[in-house]
Amino acid sequence: METTEKILTTAKMPFCPGCGHGVCVRSISKSLKELGYKPKDVALVSDIGCSGLVDPLFATHTIHGLHGRAPALGVGVTLGLDNPYKKVIVIQGDGGATIGLQHILEAARRNIDMTLVVINNLLYGMTGGQMSGLSTNEFKDYKHNDDNTEPYDVVNLAHQSGAAFSVRVNDISNFTDVLKEAISVQGFSLVELSSLCTSYGMKKVAEFKDFIAAEEKLMNKRPVGVSLKRETNSLLENIKGLDTQFTSTINDSIGVVIAGSAGGGIQSAARMLAKAGMLSGLHATMKGEYPITVGTGFSVAEVILSKKPINFTGLEKPSVVIAVTDDGWNKVKNRITENSKVFVDSKISTERNFETKEFLKIGGKKGAALCTVSHWIKESGIFPIEALLKVVEDSKYAASLQNAIKSADDL
Amino acid sequence: MIDASRIITEALVQSGADVFIGYPITPSNLFYSYSKERFPEFLAGPDEISVLQWMCGYSAAGKIPVTATAFPGLALMTETLNMAYMMELPMVLIITQRLGPSTGSATTGAQGDLKFIDGIISGGFPLPIFSPSNFDDAWTLSNEAVKTAIKFRTPVIILTSKELVMTQKSFNINSLETLEKVDTTPKAFEPPYQPYKAGEDMVPPFFPLGNNEYQVRFNSSTHDNDGLIRKGTPESLANTWRLREKLENRIDEYTFFELDAEEGATNLIVTWGVTADASRDAVYSIRNKGEKISLLIVKTLLPISKKIYDIIDSYDTVTFAEENMTGLYKEMIFGKRNNPKVKTATKFAAMLTPSEIEEIVK
Ligand SMILES: Cc1ncc(C[n+]2csc(CCOP(=O)(O)OP(=O)(O)O)c2C)c(N)n1
Ligand code: SF4
Ligand SMILES: [Mg+2]
Numbered sequence: 001m002e003t004t005e006k007i008l009t010t011a012k013m014p015f016c017p018g019c020g021h022g023v024c025v026r027s028i029s030k031s032l033k034e035l036g037y038k039p040k041d042v043a044l045v046s047d048i049g050c051s052g053l054v055d056p057l058f059a060t061h062t063i064h065g066l067h068g069r070a071p072a073l074g075v076g077v078t079l080g081l082d083n084p085y086k087k088v089i090v091i092q093g094d095g096g097a098t099i100g101l102q103h104i105l106e107a108a109r110r111n112i113d114m115t116l117v118v119i120n121n122l123l124y125g126m127t128g129g130q131m132s133g134l135s136t137n138e139f140k141d142y143k144h145n146d147d148n149t150e151p152y153d154v155v156n157l158a159h160q161s162g163a164a165f166s167v168r169v170n171d172i173s174n175f176t177d178v179l180k181e182a183i184s185v186q187g188f189s190l191v192e193l194s195s196l197c198t199s200y201g202m203k204k205v206a207e208f209k210d211f212i213a214a215e216e217k218l219m220n221k222r223p224v225g226v227s228l229k230r231e232t233n234s235l236l237e238n239i240k241g242l243d244t245q246f247t248s249t250i251n252d253s254i255g256v257v258i259a260g261s262a263g264g265g266i267q268s269a270a271r272m273l274a275k276a277g278m279l280s281g282l283h284a285t286m287k288g289e290y291p292i293t294v295g296t297g298f299s300v301a302e303v304i305l306s307k308k309p310i311n312f313t314g315l316e317k318p319s320v321v322i323a324v325t326d327d328g329w330n331k332v333k334n335r336i337t338e339n340s341k342v343f344v345d346s347k348i349s350t351e352r353n354f355e356t357k358e359f360l361k362i363g364g365k366k367g368a369a370l371c372t373v374s375h376w377i378k379e380s381g382i383f384p385i386e387a388l389l390k391v392v393e394d395s396k397y398a399a400s401l402q403n404a405i406k407s408a409d410d411l
Numbered sequence: 412m413i414d415a416s417r418i419i420t421e422a423l424v425q426s427g428a429d430v431f432i433g434y435p436i437t438p439s440n441l442f443y444s445y446s447k448e449r450f451p452e453f454l455a456g457p458d459e460i461s462v463l464q465w466m467c468g469y470s471a472a473g474k475i476p477v478t479a480t481a482f483p484g485l486a487l488m489t490e491t492l493n494m495a496y497m498m499e500l501p502m503v504l505i506i507t508q509r510l511g512p513s514t515g516s517a518t519t520g521a522q523g524d525l526k527f528i529d530g531i532i533s534g535g536f537p538l539p540i541f542s543p544s545n546f547d548d549a550w551t552l553s554n555e556a557v558k559t560a561i562k563f564r565t566p567v568i569i570l571t572s573k574e575l576v577m578t579q580k581s582f583n584i585n586s587l588e589t590l591e592k593v594d595t596t597p598k599a600f601e602p603p604y605q606p607y608k609a610g611e612d613m614v615p616p617f618f619p620l621g622n623n624e625y626q627v628r629f630n631s632s633t634h635d636n637d638g639l640i641r642k643g644t645p646e647s648l649a650n651t652w653r654l655r656e657k658l659e660n661r662i663d664e665y666t667f668f669e670l671d672a673e674e675g676a677t678n679l680i681v682t683w684g685v686t687a688d689a690s691r692d693a694v695y696s697i698r699n700k701g702e703k704i705s706l707l708i709v710k711t712l713l714p715i716s717k718k719i720y721d722i723i724d725s726y727d728t729v730t731f732a733e734e735n736m737t738g739l740y741k742e743m744i745f746g747k748r749n750n751p752k753v754k755t756a757t758k759f760a761a762m763l764t765p766s767e768i769e770e771i772v773k
Contacts, residue, residue, distance in 0.1 A: 039626065040621070040622070040623050040626060041621075043620045043621055045468075053640075055628065055630070055639075055640075056639045056640065059626065060626070061620045061621060061622075061626060061627050061628070062627075062628045062629070062630075062638070063468075063471055063498070063620060063628070063629040063630075064628070064629070064630045064631055064632060064640070065464070065467070065494055065631050066464075066490055066491065066494050066631060069460065069464045069491065069494075072460065072461045072464035072465060072468075073464045073465075073467055073468050073471075074468065075461075075464070075465055075468060076464060076465035076466060076467055076468015076469045076470075076471070076472070077468035077469075077471060077472055077620055077621075078468070079454070079465070079468070079469065080430075080468050080469035080470070080471065080472025080473070080474050080620075081472045081619075081620065081621045082472075083621060086621040102457065102458065102461070103460075103461060103464070106457050106461060227430075227452055227454055228452070229451050229452050230451065230452075231451075232424075232448065232449050232450070232451065233449075234421060234425075234449075235417050235420060235421040235445055235448065235449050236413075236417075236421055236584045236587070239413055239584055241583075241584075241585075242581075271412070271579070274412060274579070274581070275412065278412070278581050282581075283580075283581050284412065284580070284581045285412075285578055285579065285580045285581070286412060286578070286579040286580075287574070287577065287578040287579065289518065290518075292437070292517060292518065310580065311545075311688035311689070311691045311692045312688045312689040312691075312692045312762075312764065312765050313574060313578045313580070313688065313762075314574070314689070314761075314762040314764055316764050316766065
């Protein structure tokens, strides 16, 4: 049912005399009115360019953004409103469609329920008539522009990306009807309207038709894109507190570096050590370092255990350095000080003579780090090995972790 | 053991943030994964420009959106961040610093983005930048970030660093008090409603797009009280000027810092973010040796309150401790020029240590 409330605030257009943009604006307003939309049921999103000067003309809600980004802004407005009774209309020029093409494809791919009107005057009107990515070769020839790169077919691109409805209309007498069809579609609709720029194009509409791309109309049947909302639980909910059950001989603080290769259980051995420390009444920190390609190369972890709360989490002088593979050793060997206690696997060739044992052979590839940690815990007596066994108790891999811990006895 | 990414994410949701829109980037990836689990709504954007544009759309529709990125993403977001600022859209951006320039080293922490962020709003307009220094701050400042975003209708940045948000620590989560959802009901105003007409508090009442009561207009270009483009009119220029005033004149409503002042000390360490914990340890060690020292941990980095200047001015010698080349916060306060009263304890591509800070202070 047609509404009686005015969609436009004025009949006076801000464009140059004869500019096609005025026809486009009036057609959009007419189609909304004929479809029965009240001004407050519409959010108009406008771009930058002469085609972006439209927001003051509309009595609807308006949001006037950046060059090329209006379709992305429209996606946010549509999903943010999440209300099928509110219509989001986005208007941009061919220049806007060029710089922000990705946003159009994304809105189409997600089939967001909004209508994008691309007002194509084959040029950047506002900046002086330069050619855009939608300028046709015929038009570029006419403008003595020697670039003959084919233009984008934004209608087809939107279709290929999944738009529910995309169409190019050149005949102004059909603008309103096609817009009504597009606005009524559920999902993403794109309407490319041709518009003559009388200042930088040509004077007569009759001539203009020889320069514009042919009309086309394409459709996809797809579900409308929505953003799911759900109930979630606190991220702190499943964090288990670790109550002190063991005692530690550490009076100050101790820093441990564990180094090996990706997939060698380095990070988890460090985490278990930290937790065992917490079960023994200590404060703990843990951080990992590995290449961006996490599945290969070195893996290094640092653990600090301390009687006092820990502020600085860096490790200047590690008290203990554990290395079970060459990858790991090469990464940490420079961090050793005279006071560091060093454990290296016997396969690693070191420049100096450190205490070596067959950690890899005894603990296995995945268990070597944990085996070495266990060896050190026992040797140093910082806390009972039972603390470490307690940590792995509820793990999915409890059996193999316990084996790795116990394997330290066989070294 | 937990990390600050988890704490910040949880605090933002409890404070009423509605939606996380993200694009993955190290070292902000934990925010992405925690948000995917926790936010009432989560969207994976195809790039950072889209991310922030979508956020603007959500914000204009009355929702509080959040994202997390690092310098490369923030660089892409810059134009849209200006748009959000100009439109006066509440939202929170978490920026986790890593080593630059450019792609730099994704997994190396840094404190190198402060100057970029200082000038990020064209025209030199202030933007609230919060910098948590530990897990407790991560909780409370995230809450303050949402409050400030809503109260002042502005984007707010939480500036963190890799080691601060990725390191696991034993931490008593029971010390974190449950947070209340920040109230977003529009405040009373003198009719008629104009989307950018502000009262004495300099912040226009917020109504979302699509509401049935008032026509609203958001505008990224210089605009009047109605939200219509106006070039150079007294009303539109006053409206733009107001963006500065609302944040500068009420700066102490969102200025946070921690001052550990020692009676009789003439030396002050000034620090922020990830270097604060090293500075706390340095101060402990210096005092243990019988020397007097005070510590200022700045948590609202920008804009800078007179309170901060006054504290700094009251000491004879000031050492700035920061994880960057030249002391970027120091340059905010004193410029690049050498100053006999100012020292910098800086470190490039690694965490500054307590002993290195102590060495410079001596
Ligand atoms: C990021 C950015 N780059 C460039 C510009 C300058 N600019 C303003 S309008 C415009 C072109 C507008 O062309 P179009 O979108 O086709 O609209 P028309 O003026 O032809 O209606 C450009 C390049 C800008 N505003 N923002
Ligand atoms: S420059 Fe061209 S597109 Fe812009 S208003 Fe004038 S005629 Fe229209
Ligand atoms: Mg154009």
